Amino acid sequence: MSAIPAPSRSEPSLRDRLRADTQAAHEALDASFADMFADASGAQYRRFIAMNLQAHQAIEPVLSQSPLGRLGADGDHADRLEAARRDAEVLGIEPRAAAPFSLPRPDIFEAFGIAYVLEGSRLGAKYMSRAIKRDERLSGARWPTHYLEASSDARPFTWLLDRMAAEPAGEADMRRAVAAADATFRYFRMLCGDDDKRTTRA
Template identity: 30%
Template structure:
């Protein structure tokens, strides 16, 4: 299966899950409570997801700093990490996370509109939006040549990752939108 075909298959197979996540923040993070919910959700996801080596260590300190800038205790968010040793499952989780760097560019502009920047409050988005890992992941997908069983595991893991983002975001939105 070529990269174009594999990428198209993954995009199509995960479209409903991706749309559910996008629907939770239909206007992005232009409001402070939506931005806070997004950061809470990404912290929970990055802390618990089966991500490539070094990803958690790279992004969690940035998310923690951003949460502190918004007055949120990140220690109240953490979840135990999910571990997978299957390379196609790990690739599925990475597909979702690294693909989110594309949307991070738009979200970064919105966070900047709220007064946050790479020095305070938008460190994670600044780093993630500039990440070179998406093209690297596409190259890894191209060289993977999964058989039918591996492709099934790749798609299932991608959908599981989207479901984890959705659950984290739903939880975070409930916390942020509770009337004071």
């Protein structure tokens, strides 16, 4: 008689944990841009581009010096920081230095959590860029979409998931990754709020 295989109860992956445990943080950030496409004046879109520009300025150097390094540094994907700078220039956003990021020397699991947020934001970008192009009020108002287009390439997010899957993670590691991802979402929210008191001119 053949043995009946035990039902497989696969443990949640690090990505599963990150997605579930930061869902509320993601929704809070989305909610603060809920009126973006209805606001043809572009004020909300400028706030969105300014937030992303400052976040990439502050976080990219932290990640590239972390044990994770630059994701797919040799790849042919577009430079998101440079793309955000181009949009900011078109939109008349003055250059600012962002407040320092709170995790300047992340270990590998913290780096996974930070990169999950930064690279995961690519997943909504294609949808947003299409929404602008479809809407004549917005495309007619010449909302520049360099940042959203550069972000629509999901490969670096896939590379990140591959790196995560290759690193065995215990419960404490997962908690550090989730805490770092939470801190990263909080950082984005701080940047998109009334950040005048927290940033200095470059």
